[in-house]
Amino acid sequence: MVDIRLTNTRTRKKEAFTPIDAHDVRMYLCGPTVYDRAHLGNARPVLVFDVLLRLLNHVYGADHVTYVRNFTDVDDKINAEAQRRKAAGSDLSLEDLIVERTDETIAWYHADMDALGAARPHHEPRATEYIAQMIAMIETLIANGNAYAADGHVLFDVRSFPEYGRLSGRSVDDMIAGARVEVAPFKRDPMDFVLWKPSDADLPGWDSPWGRGRPGWHIECSAMSEALLGQSFDIHGGGIDLQFPHHENEVAQSCCAHPKAEFARVWLHNEMLQVEGKKMSKSLGNFFTVRDLLDGGNPGEVIRFVMLSTHYRKPMDWTQAKADEARDIMWEWRKLTRDVQPAAQPDPRVVEAIANDLNTPGAIAVLHGLRDDPALLLASARFLGLLQQGDGDWMNADLQVLDSLAEYRGIDDVLAQIEARFDDIRAEAMQSKDFSRVDYLKSALTDAGLEVRMSKARVELILRPGTNQHRVVGIADELAS
Ligand SMILES: Nc1ncnc2c1ncn2[C@@H]1O[C@H](COP(=O)(O)OP(=O)(O)OP(=O)(O)O)[C@@H](O)[C@H]1O
Numbered sequence: 001m002v003d004i005r006l007t008n009t010r011t012r013k014k015e016a017f018t019p020i021d022a023h024d025v026r027m028y029l030c031g032p033t034v035y036d037r038a039h040l041g042n043a044r045p046v047l048v049f050d051v052l053l054r055l056l057n058h059v060y061g062a063d064h065v066t067y068v069r070n071f072t073d074v075d076d077k078i079n080a081e082a083q084r085r086k087a088a089g090s091d092l093s094l095e096d097l098i099v100e101r102t103d104e105t106i107a108w109y110h111a112d113m114d115a116l117g118a119a120r121p122h123h124e125p126r127a128t129e130y131i132a133q134m135i136a137m138i139e140t141l142i143a144n145g146n147a148y149a150a151d152g153h154v155l156f157d158v159r160s161f162p163e164y165g166r167l168s169g170r171s172v173d174d175m176i177a178g179a180r181v182e183v184a185p186f187k188r189d190p191m192d193f194v195l196w197k198p199s200d201a202d203l204p205g206w207d208s209p210w211g212r213g214r215p216g217w218h219i220e221c222s223a224m225s226e227a228l229l230g231q232s233f234d235i236h237g238g239g240i241d242l243q244f245p246h247h248e249n250e251v252a253q254s255c256c257a258h259p260k261a262e263f264a265r266v267w268l269h270n271e272m273l274q275v276e277g278k279k280m281s282k283s284l285g286n287f288f289t290v291r292d293l294l295d296g297g298n299p300g301e302v303i304r305f306v307m308l309s310t311h312y313r314k315p316m317d318w319t320q321a322k323a324d325e326a327r328d329i330m331w332e333w334r335k336l337t338r339d340v341q342p343a344a345q346p347d348p349r350v351v352e353a354i355a356n357d358l359n360t361p362g363a364i365a366v367l368h369g370l371r372d373d374p375a376l377l378l379a380s381a382r383f384l385g386l387l388q389q390g391d392g393d394w395m396n397a398d399l400q401v402l403d404s405l406a407e408y409r410g411i412d413d414v415l416a417q418i419e420a421r422f423d424d425i426r427a428e429a430m431q432s433k434d435f436s437r438v439d440y441l442k443s444a445l446t447d448a449g450l451e452v453r454m455s456k457a458r459v460e461l462i463l464r465p466g467t468n469q470h471r472v473v474g475i476a477d478e479l480a481s
Pocket residue numbers: 030031032033034039040041042043044045237238239240241242270271272273274279280281282283
């Protein structure tokens with residue numbers, strides 16, 4: 001049996017992982033608010049949990065693991081977009097416009113995460129489908145003395161839960177001192193948070209014992225995780241930005257609604273994808289979407305490789321240099337494993353690295369040592385969700401180019417072919433006095449890392465360390481067609 005160890009935010013320790021029930025290992029990941037395309041930061045928890053899922057499937061058997069990731073589809077930003085469409089003259093009702101927006105966003109999300117090789121969770125509940133369960137949980141919290149209704153709102157009374165602040169390691173008084181909290185006349189304590197709030201007549205709302213309204217954000221994950229995984233389950237995760245207040249509040253709600261249960265045993269938090277030292281986020285505007293990268297020619301498995309190259313508990317940056325390097329490595333591995341059947345099992349060292357707190361960079365380091373054993377390389381890379389069948393189209397296109405060059409004759413032949421075409425194009429340009437194609441070709445080759453020497457007589461291409469050879473092959477193909 002593989003020993004799994006995970007860093008538990010709750011205890012701040014790396015601990016041996018023991019599931020509550022090895023026949024039914026259960027995990028929950030806080031999913032996206034579906035108002036717009038996912039940015040690359042949003043993909044990080046998805047990929048971390050995808051690696052964890054593969055590990056749990058390997059150790060406990062895929063039939064014994066349940067993975068839930070929600071869609072938050074009650075949100076002001078979704079409403080705002082629907083209202084914008086209404087104002088722009090749509091005939092649809094606001095409700096329908098909201099569904100239209102969330103449906104299209106979910107479809108984008110699926111397409112983008114599929115492209116990164118992330119398996120779909122077993123359940124993807126939408127908050128709007130669990131309003132009844134949220135209302136029931138809020139009623140329990142009121143009955144247990146942990147929540148109170150005031151002014152159309154229901155608030156969680158943080159002072160009623162002595163453990164409040166434990167997950168994020170601060171006391172309520174520290175929080176009040178450090179946080180910008182919304183003070184409202186109906187709150188008993190400034191840290192009390194909303195479980196239910198009234199909804200304006202022109203916005204979506206649901207009938208409840210406290211009038212027409214809508215749930216707060218935190219209650220949805222408490223209600224949906226209970227409905228799909230039970231009152232106690234194994235792993236709960238999300239980005240570290242959710243530790244407080246979202247996860248702290250989930251703990252308060254679930255533990256007070258079910259004082260005898262454990263709620264989540266292990267809390268797993270990924271560090272942030274950053275841009276120049278700051279969290280990539282919609283609100284800061286310093287983001288690019290997964291789709292931007294895919295459409296920009298970065299294959300999904302290359303993006304995945306870059307994301308897994310940093311341990312999930314470390315902040316990371318995205319750079320195009322990392323992507324280019326990853327692409328070259330994937331290209332080489334795809335070439336090595338072409339027409340190879342994967343070994344029956346991944347290299348145990350790869351499994352061990354992942355079992356050791358999801359050490360993805362360690363696992364990738366092992367892969368680098370497997371070039372001499374393509375079958376094992378393939379099985380081990382697949383364990384990380386790389387080199388999957390069907391994901392190699394970007395590579396197949398490149399490989400076909402190589403094939404069309406009458407087998408792979410080596411980069412020198414490819415360069416010679418480009419040089420010959422370049423000479424023709426230059427001769428044509430001399431005639432027409434239009435040098436745009438020459439300039440374009442020169443910069444494409446330079447961008448690929450080649451040195452381009454132009455003498456009067458001829459063009460000479462010189463390989464340099466780091467030349468992106470598959471791009472060079474791509475250019476040869478463009479010129480040939
Ligand atoms: N820069 C980031 N790096 C890693 N994970 C992130 C980053 N930004 C958001 N996440 C994670 O993405 C998931 C979805 O979050 P959510 O839908 O709340 O994001 P969002 O509202 O689009 O993000 P934001 O407004 O912070 O850009 C959460 O698990 C969150 O922790």
